Structure formats: C-alpha cells, structure tokens
Amino acid sequence: MHILKQLVAFRPSKLDWVFAIKTYIAAMLALFISFQLDLLNPIWSIGTVMIIANPYAGMLSSKALYRVAGTAIGAVVAVALMPHLINTPWLFASVISGWVGFCLYISLLDRTPRSYMLMLSGYTVAMIVFNAINTIDAHSIFDIALARFLEIGIAVICSAVVSAVILPAHIGPIIQQRVESNLTSLDELFKKILLTPHLKAPDYSQDVAVITRDMSELHSMAVHLWFENSDLKGMTKPVQEMLHQCAMAVTNLVAMSERLKQLQPEQGGALSQTLAQLSDDVLHFLHQNKTLKETELDALSDHFSDIFTQLKQQVDVEHLTVVSSFQMDLRHYIYNVHIVRFIWQGIQQGRKDFPENIVPLTTNYPSLHRDHGVAVRGGIAAVCSTFFAIAVWVLSGWKAGFMMAQMAAVCSCILTAIDNPIPALKIFFWGSISAFGIVFIYVFAIFPSISQFWQLALVLAPAVITFTLLIARPNLMALGLVLGVVSVMSMNLQNRYAIDAVSFFDADFAMILGVLCALVSLYFIRAMSPEETATRILQRHYRAMRKMVHTSYGVGFRVRLRGMIDRIGVLNSKLVQSKELKQAMHHALVETSATVDLSRIHELASSQLISPVLQQSLFELQTCCVSLFKELEKKGHVQTATHEALIRILKNAYVALKSEENSNIKQRTYMSLNNIQHSIFKQVGITHAHVEPSA
Structure with a gap:
C-alpha cells in the first residue's frame, strides 16, 4: 500500500526523463550488437544495462568496470571448477554454494563500490555453471562463460559511452555541494554550541548525527571520482583524507559542548555575552582569508587569549580547569578546521599532495567500520539458500530447477547488505510476479507480430523507459530495478525466437521459488532489527x-x-x-x-x-x-x-x-x-x- 501511494505521487523530473531515455538507448544498442554477433543470451546485455543504470556517469562507469571484473573472475572460476564437479552433484552443490557464500562474505567487509565485483564473482559462477548444465548437450562451459563475458562487456561499453556522450551528469558537483554543506554545518553547530549553553541539557546529538552520517556516505561516493571527467576527477584520496581530518573537528565540537554543559551552573549574562563574542570572533577568524597558506594552519589570534582571560574571571575556582580544557579543545578545533579547509581548497585547485605538516590519515585500507559477524551470517545464508535450491534441482530432476538455483544465489547476495532484507525481498517477490504479468502480455500478444529489430525496440520503449524512471528515484528504485531486470530477463529474447508456454510458466515458477528460498534463508539467518x-x-x-x-x-x-x-x-x-x-x-x-x-x-x-x-x-x-x-x-x-x-x-x-x-x-x-x-x-x-x- 505504501508503494502504491508513492507510485501515485510519482512525478518524474526533466533529469529523470533524460536518464531514462539514455538508458533505453544504451539497452537497445547493446541488444542490437548482441543480436548481430549472435550471442547465446542477448538478454544478458539488455539486463546488464538495466542493472548498472545510474544517472551519474562516474557511478555508472565504476559499477560497470567492477561488473566486468567480477564477471571475468566468475567465468574463469566456473570454467576451472565445472569439469571436475559435473559428475559429483553433492560435491558440486557444496563447492558452488560455498564459493557464493565466501565471495559474499568478503564483499560485505569492503564498504566501497569494489564490493560489487566481489559479490558478482560469486553468483556469476553459479549462473554460468547452472546454464551450462541446462544446455550441456548444445554448448560447452567455455562457450557459455565466454558468451556471458561478451554480453556483459557489450552492455558495459554501450552504457558507459551513452552516459558519457549524451548530456553527461557527474557526481563531482554533488560531492562538492555536500562537502560545502558539511562545512557550513560545522560552523552552524559550533555557533549553536557556544550561543545556547545556558539552555538546560542542550542536545546536539541530532546535528552531529547528520554530519557523521554524511561523512560516511561521502567517503563511499568519493570512490566514483576516479571514473568521471568532472572538476573533481581523480580526487578520491584527497576528498577521503579531508573527511578523515573533518572527523577530528567533530570530536572537538562534542568535547566543547560537554565542557560548556559543565559550566551551566555558572551561566549568567556576562558569561553568555563572552561566549557569544568568542563565537563571532572564531568564525570571523576562520573565514577571514579566502585563501589559506600552509604557514597559517596553526595560527591563532591573540584576541582569543584575552577572551579566555575574561572567561576565567567569570567562573569560580572549581571551574577553572573546565575553562582551560575548553580553551584547548577550541584551539584543536580551529587547527583541524584550518586543515580541512586547506585540503578542500587544494582539491578545488586540482592539488592531490599534502603539506609536510599535515600527516595523512588515509591508508590503502582505511580503518573504517566492518562487521565480520554480519558478513559471516550473510555468507551462511547465501550458502544455505543456494545449496537447498541445488538440492531440490538435483533430487527432483526438474529441468527449470536451474532457474530456481540461480535466483536463490542472486537474491541471497544482492540484498544481504541491508540490516533487514525481508521487506526488500518482499518487494522483489511481488515485483517479480507483476513483471511476469507484463512479460506474459509481451510474449503472447506483442512479440508474435514482431519481425524487425526496429519494431522490437519500439514496443520495448514504454516498459524500459517507465522502469528506468522508477530507478531514478531512491524511494522507488528497488521496485523499478525488479520490474526492469526481471521483465527483460524473462522475455528471453533470441535471434531465433520461439514461444513455448509450458517452458515460460515453468521458468517463471522456478524464479519465484528461488526468491522464496532466499527469503526464508535470510529471514532465519541474516535478518536483524x-x-x-x-x-x-x-x-x-x-x-x-x-x-x-x-x-x-x-x-x-x-x-x-x-x-x-x-x-x-x-x-x-x-x-x-x-x-x-x-x-x-x-x-x-x-x-x-x-x-x-x-x-x-x-x-x-x-x-x-x-x-x-x-x-x-x-x-x-x-x-x-x-x-x-x-x-x-x-x-x-x-x-x-x-x-x-x-x-x-x-x-x-x-x-x-x-x-x-x-x-x-x-x-x-x-x-x-x-x-x-x-x-x-x-x-x-x-x-x-x-x-x-x-x-
């Protein structure tokens, strides 16, 4: 019901339409090239375009690159494993499901876009070997692995070219806007802390929460700067370093707010006026120079010492230590803000180096938060889901069982990073059923009349563009992605197209069961409140x-x-x-x-x-x-x-x-x-x- 309300209220913007039309052009171009090369599964080309679709060129390019790399790793592993496991079904099930779970575990520990490559290398193996077994009489494992790599490669190239050539949108300006907003938020929070300490138990947790949450998001977004041509191109490390240094300033702010809380019993008109004066003077000092010099980073105004002398005269002896501590925190805050602004100034000037007196905190593998427990549970859920689906396939001898195993592996991977993936899986489940209804209309009412590619491209336009419009909005992205990917994949477009109602319903039912396998496994093993x-x-x-x-x-x-x-x-x-x-x-x-x-x-x-x-x-x-x-x-x-x-x-x-x-x-x-x-x-x-x- 909530999704329906959002759909009714949805009004695409001009940028949404541009993104949707660009994605449609890339999808049709990739499908056309796959048809011309007579690849085994052209659906993977158009499906990949939908999967990696993103309004921003840098984010699309990075995801595309990691998808190609993950597919290549998965293809090599599939070709290496399958010949040795094809005659031992239970060992086969154990190794494949174990590989899917292991890759997912590693990807969950890497909170960068690179994690997509690791996760994809896991379930790509499953998809290649399952398809190879299903068509073992017609194609070799090497042919399928090579075809899948080519199909993904074509989609990636088409998406990247179209995104970069036709009205490109970059993530750089978005990052620049959010960094400026973050710096402004620091100033506003500093002013708020100094001007309202007289309030009873002032709470700045929400303000700090917004800043820290934004810093975490910006750290991941900065990775995409390697892959675009904006003014911030290649500035990933400097931006991340600036965020590291900004973290120091945040701790200084919190420390200052705690010291001022200790001075609450001392609050009076004179003390409040002194703090207000201090706030104005500090902000003026921080912004008086549009261009900071390296020699000015640790500079302080002598006027600040005079103000603190006044502060110490306005408190009793018991609170002199508190004022001295507050003075030290303020000194550190000014220094850290100077460093942040100096680095940001250098970034905007195109500089990637740091002065000698700024010790970089950025490492090759930053010491950021990683939860091994969640990663283990996610990996185990993927192993159980994939193994169970393979077991049902093996024991039943069901021809479409390979589709169930594929969907179980894919769904248990792509949604595991969410704390509680069950709501998203439910959207996936009901979205898949809705997509099958749309596909049924295309397959049995529209496609029989299609004989030329331009006709196919024309009839696919409403569906592809509509689904991509939904992907452009964060609150509808999951639904749009499910409808788009499941629809184009279920159409099973081929050069020599044939309609088989039994196979169609068989495959759709298998895909639904695969989603259910992942849902049950994640619910009992991975889901957390x-x-x-x-x-x-x-x-x-x-x-x-x-x-x-x-x-x-x-x-x-x-x-x-x-x-x-x-x-x-x-x-x-x-x-x-x-x-x-x-x-x-x-x-x-x-x-x-x-x-x-x-x-x-x-x-x-x-x-x-x-x-x-x-x-x-x-x-x-x-x-x-x-x-x-x-x-x-x-x-x-x-x-x-x-x-x-x-x-x-x-x-x-x-x-x-x-x-x-x-x-x-x-x-x-x-x-x-x-x-x-x-x-x-x-x-x-x-x-x-x-x-x-x-x-």
Missing part, C-alpha cells in the same frame, strides 16, 4: 574504546579515532525506536570525544616526571577503564564492584595530584581527569559529587 544491529555496533564501539586506553596520541591514534567516528556515522543511520539505545548512541559519541584524554593519561602514566603515587593511580585508572569498557561491551552495564573501584581510584588520583610539584603536569592531568569523568564516567553514574575533585 535496527535495534539488534545498533547493539552490535555499540559493542564494537566499546571494544575500540578499550584499545584506546593504551594508545599514544599520534597517527595511529587518529586513524583509530577516524574509524570510531565512521562507526558512529553508520550507527546514526539505524532507525532505532528504543529510547535507551538512542541515549547509548549519543553517549558513544560523547565517549569518543574523550579518547584524546585517555591518550594523555596513557602518556602521563608512562612519564618519569610524575610522582610514583600519581603514576600508580593512573595505572590503576587505566586498568579499571579496560574493565569498564569490557563490561559495557559484554553485558551492556557496569558491575557494582567496577563502579566502586572507579570512584576510589579517582579519589586517590585527585589526592595524589594535590602534592604534585610539576604545575604543567598537574594542570594537564586535572583537565584529562575532568574530561574523562564528565564524558565517560558520567554515563555510568559517576559524577563530580562522588569524588569531589576540588576538595
């Missing part, structure tokens, strides 16, 4: 926090922190309903902002300049923090013994600090303990009242 997925990500968060306890500040620390911010971006994309989980998701971001203080404590504990008593207290604090995060990871709550131990250790640390002679170390330790206590321990019920640091 958003709450369950969020809980798993939170467990990974606390595991990362545990590692941060003994991590020194440096490139390694910043790379790990980038991974944690990315994980929070993924976490914020989950539509959870539980208030407790929503609160835990917000706490995860606040806790992440305090990891730099965990790093400082680690460095101080290893220093020979502090007293043995303080050093021992910091060692005990680290050990207790590890226990804290381990309990939050495993049980979701903190045991009473750990809670009491934290309070005792904090009291001992503050007592040891009183007699610390080195004033610099004393101040740094006070700030880090304050930040950890307020940003991490407060979430488990430990407040300043428990330890009374000023006593």
